[in-house]
Amino acid sequence: MAQIRADAARSRARILDAARARPSGDLRLNDVAREAGLGVGTVYRHFPSVHALTEALAVETLERMVMIARAAAEHPDTESALATFLGEALALQLQDGGLQAVLLSPDDEEQSVRDMKIEIFAAFESVLQRAREAKLVRPDLSIVQIEHLVCGIEHAVRIGEPEDRQLFLDVMLAGIRPAV
Amino acid sequence: MAQIRADAARSRARILDAARARPSGDLRLNDVAREAGLGVGTVYRHFPSVHALTEALAVETLERMVMIARAAAEHPDTESALATFLGEALALQLQDGGLQAVLLSPDDEEQSVRDMKIEIFAAFESVLQRAREAKLVRPDLSIVQIEHLVCGIEHAVRIGEPEDRQLFLDVMLAGIRPAV
C-alpha cells in the first residue's frame, strides 16, 4: 500500500536528525531545512507545523516510555514499579526536550502519539492505584498532578545540574507519600 | 544622591505599569512604550535591555521577599519559618512571572537587585541551617538546589491549576525532609 519511497524516508530521517541537533523548544524550520541540506518545502511537506515535528521527534521516546509503563504495570513490587517508572520517565523527559510539550498537549497530530499517550496514562494509572493502596502515594494526588510534578522536577534539573536528577527524584518520591 | 527628575520618575512609573499589564516573558518594548504613552527611545533610556526591565519589575517583589526572608530568619519556630518562607517565595514567584529569571540570573544589572538577592540568600541560608539541624531538611540539599526545586514547583503549578499550589508545596516540604 502506502509504499514509502526510499528518498522520502531518507529526507525524513535527515530532518529528524537535524532537528535533534537543535535545542528543542526553538525549532526554526528554515534552519532545520538548511542543516538537513534540504529545501524548506520538503520540511513542510513532512511536518506541516513545528508541533508535528516535535511529535515525530518524540515518537521514539514515547515508544520507550510505553515499554517502561507496561513493565511497571506488570511489575509485582509496587514500590519498585513506581520508582522505576517515574525515574525513567524523568530521564526520558530530560533526554527529549520536546517530550514535555507533547505529553501536555491536548491535541495530537498523529493518532499513534495519541494512542501511546493513552496507553502510558492507563498503565501508570494502574501502578498509581496500587501505590495509593500501598500507602506509597497520597490519595489526594491525581495522575495529572503527578505528571505536572514530574515536569516540575524536570524543570528543576534543567535549570541546575544533570547530577541533581536522582536527588530531586528522591525528593519527589518522598514528597508524594502520605503524611505519617 | 543623583536627584531624579520628576518627569523621568513619572516616565519610569508609567513604563513599569504598562509592563506589568502584559504577561511577563513576552515583553515587546514597542508595545510597552505605546501603552505607556511614551516613545520607544524613552523606554530604552530607562531600561537598556529586556532583562533590565524584568529586573525593575521584580524589584518590588524582591523587596517583599527580603522582608519575608528576614522575618523567617528571626522567627524562633524553625519549622514554621521554613514553611512560611518557601510558601511565600512560591507565591511571589507565581505572581511575578519574571522573578524566576531574575533569581536565577548570574548577572544583575542593578546593584540593588544584587544586594537584595544576596540578603535573601543569606537569610534563607540561616533558616536552612537551623532546619537541617532540626532534621527538617536533608543535609545533602544545598540552598541552590532548594531554590531550583521551588522553581520546579512553580513550573508544575503553572502548567496546571493555581489551586495546586498548596498541595505541591506540601509535597515539596515533605520531600526535602531526611528519610526516616
Add this chain to the structure above:
Amino acid sequence: MAQIRADAARSRARILDAARARPSGDLRLNDVAREAGLGVGTVYRHFPSVHALTEALAVETLERMVMIARAAAEHPDTESALATFLGEALALQLQDGGLQAVLLSPDDEEQSVRDMKIEIFAAFESVLQRAREAKLVRPDLSIVQIEHLVCGIEHAVRIGEPEDRQLFLDVMLAGIRPAV
C-alpha cells in the same frame, strides 16, 4: 487518430472535474491533483500550463457558444438573434470564470480552441453586420469592441448581484444602438 488510452482519458476527466470544483482564476495545480486523486506530474503531463487547463475547462463552454453563434447566424430575426446571442454569451461567461481569459487570449494552446473562437467570431460578425444594417447597432462599433463590452458587463455583474444580469444586458443592448 491517436488512440487515447482509456486510463489517460479517465485521468483527464478527473482533472477537469476537480478543476471545475474550484473558483477559476486561482487554480492551484497541486490542489487540483490532490482532489483528483492523481499526482501533480500527471496534471502537468495533460496540461503543461495553467492556461492550458483553463482552455480545456472552457472547451465545453466554447462548444455551446459555437452552437449559439451558429443558431444566431441562421436566425432570420436579426433583433432576436443579436439579443439572444449576447445574452447567452454573457450567461456562459458568468458560468465559466475562465472563459473571458480564453476569449481574450491571442495565443491558444489547442488548435480546436482556436478554430472554435474563429467560428464564433465569424458567425457573430455576420449577425452583427445584419444588425448594423437594421440600425440595431452603431456602425462605429467593431466586433472586438462589442466583445470587450460584454466582458465589461460580465465584470459589472460579478461585482454586484447575479440578478443584475438581465438588466445590465438590456442596458448594453440599448446602449449599442445608433443614436436617434
Add this chain to the structure above:
Amino acid sequence: MAQIRADAARSRARILDAARARPSGDLRLNDVAREAGLGVGTVYRHFPSVHALTEALAVETLERMVMIARAAAEHPDTESALATFLGEALALQLQDGGLQAVLLSPDDEEQSVRDMKIEIFAAFESVLQRAREAKLVRPDLSIVQIEHLVCGIEHAVRIGEPEDRQLFLDVMLAGIRPAV
C-alpha cells in the same frame, strides 16, 4: 499638534511614488520598499496593509472626484452634469487602478476616505435623482448598479484600447436611458 516629522513625510511620499510606479492590483510591499529605498518596516509603519496603501494612493484621486461630484450636483444642466460626472469618474478610475477597489470596498481604513466616498455618493445621488426625473436614466437603476456599470466599462476599456473610453461611455449613457 500632530507635528508630522519632515523625514516621515518624505518617506511617505517616496513610498507613494514607488507604489504609483507599479501596476496597482499587485502591490508587493517588499518591492515598494526596495524601490523607495526604504526598509520594509518603514512601509509597514506607514501602511499596515496593502489596502491601506491602495487607499492612500487613491486619496488624491478621490479628492478630485469629490470636486467633480460637487460640481455636477451644482450644475444646472442635468444632462451635462450626468455625462460629465460619469465621464470624469471613468477617466479617474482608469488613471488610478486602485480606485475601483477602494470604491467597492465596504471597509475603509481611513475615515477621510469613508467621508469622501459618502460625499461622492450623496452628490451623485442628487444628480441621479434629477436625471431620473428628466428621463435621462431608467428609474429601475440604483446608484450602486450604475457604479458597477462604470466599473464594468472601466474593465472594458482596460482590456482594449484607451481610445475606446469615450465611445464606451457613450454606449453606457445611451444604455441607461429609459426605453422609448
Add this chain to the structure above:
DNA sequence: CATGAATGAGGATTCATTCAT
C-alpha cells in the same frame, strides 16, 4: 532628555515546477 521613524534581519509559509523513482 524625549521622541518615534527607520531599520532590516529573521521567521513562517506557499506554490509552480522539475525530476528521480
Add this chain to the structure above:
DNA sequence: GATGAATGAATCCTCATTCAT
C-alpha cells in the same frame, strides 16, 4: 505514462534596536 517528493524563490509580516530630530 504516472507518481509525488523535492525544490527554493517569493511573499508576508514582526520586532529589537538605533539614531536623526
